[in-house]
Amino acid sequence: MFERLECSDRAVLVHVNFRHHSDQADLQEFSELTLAAGIIPVSTLTSVRDKPDPKYYIGKGKLEELVQEVSLHQANFIIFNHELTPSQERNVERFAKCRVMSRTGLILEIFAKRARTFEGKLQVELAQLEHMSTRLVRIWTHLERQKGGIGVRGGPGETQLEVDRRLIRERIQIIEKRLEKVKIQRQQSRHARQRAEVITIALVGYTNAGKSTLFNALTGAEVWVANQLFATLDPTLRSIDIQGLGKVVLADTVGFIKQLPHTLVDAFRATLEETTQASLLLHVVDASDEKYEDHIHEVNQVLAEIGAQDIPQLLVFNKADLLDNGVYHPGQKELDKDGKITKIWVSALKGIGLDLLKDALQGRLSINRVQGALQLGPEQGQLRSQLYALHAVIDDTPLPEGGWNLVINITNNHWEKLCQQHTGLAQALMAKVK
Ligand code: GDP
Ligand code: MG
Secondary structure, X not given: OOOOOOOOOXXXXXXXXXXXXXXXXXXXXXXXXXXXXXXXXXXXXXXXXOXXXXXXXXXXXXXXXXXXXXXXXXXXXXXXXXXXXXXXXXHHHHHHOOEEEOHHHHHHHHHHHHOOOHHHHXXXXXHHHHHHHHOHHHHHHHHHHOXXXXXXXXXXXXXXXXXXXXXHHHHHHHHHHHHHHHHHHHHHHHHXXXXXXXXXXXXXXXXXXXXXXXXXXXXXXXXXXOOOOOOOOOOEEEEEEEOOOEEEXXXXXXXXXXXXXXXXXXXXXXXXXXXXXXXXXXXXXXXXXXXXXXXXXXXXXXXXXXXXXXOOEEEEEEOHHHOOOOOOOOOOEEEOOXXXXXXXXXXXXXXXXXXXHXXXXXXXXXXXXXXXXXXXXXXXXXXXXXXXXOOOEEEEEEOOOOOEEEEEEEXXXXXXXXXXXXXXXXXXXXXXXX
């Protein structure tokens, strides 16, 4: 239903600095976003204004310049680093005879390219449809020019615009129903994990910080890593073994960017749900980026928006291999006054500092758990199954005379419940460790 962009797409980028706005342009990010959508930025125009021009967003002079740039570079897109009203988009499009895209449209295009799971794809389509429905007039004229259109004319008297509106509404409803189903399925599997109290750790962080690289380094999995924004859209779940804790689930998540349009935060909230349920957030930071402090702030703001602001964080300063200031290096850590590791410097790419990171994870997560050796008789198979269901078994050796020697690691809550069900169990646990 949506035209995909061709690789040969070329765009002139437009950014307006507003005089009374302290937040300066991040043109680097803008051109990276463009590249991530598969579009080559051929030229960037900036201007300074007090407020947007009501008709064209930019002034008439800039507009003329824009037209020249478009024809000089044979661009087929003009991309604004802003939200234009539908009529501003249409006016510029008509004036420059070139397709116009807003920042939201650009991000949606990237999402569409990157969505990999069924749910991710549905969410992108929904967001695109919603974005489209507000701009339907333009799309309609655009489609009419192509003598096609997305719909077949309905009953007599129904205009093409009405048909398009109806079709979009119907499509939105279908997608919403499907999404609802997928969401229920995902919640069920998450509830199963919660029942078992499997610990979930979510990787969060600004886009390009190295989350997927770290995810791969820790899990040995092949998740798509690319020097592109939004290389992953859906959380990818893998389990890893942490010494003394057993299996924990690690979730890779979509990159956070600043000014993620609000409508998109809503549309993608579901893909971030894993994050809100995590026991610990690994907040991955590109330590080599001079704007890293801003990025930490942006990420924390999005976390607050999705209600994850109170989940404990471990700050992971990645790309420490690129630091040459002599102060920080991979493998370094910072503790708080209780001796808890709060910051750690690693290189996910070179695999440096990862053992320390796993130790830090163990330290941060082993609170409220008991660990020890447990000998079970042949008649205690049911207890053994219970322990397995709770993912509490770290080691299991069958005994020649029947029964098992187990090493278990379990939450205090679960242990107490089991001890109530099985008399003598509390005394049977040997060599309790922390
Ligand atoms: P994500 O968007 O946070 O998932 O980031 P990625 O894992 O896709 O990594 C983005 C880019 O940073 C890729 O080009 C990686 O190779 C690079 N990268 C990741 N970790 C490191 C690191 O420790 N050192 C260096 N030098 N580059 C890294
Ligand atoms: Mg990634």
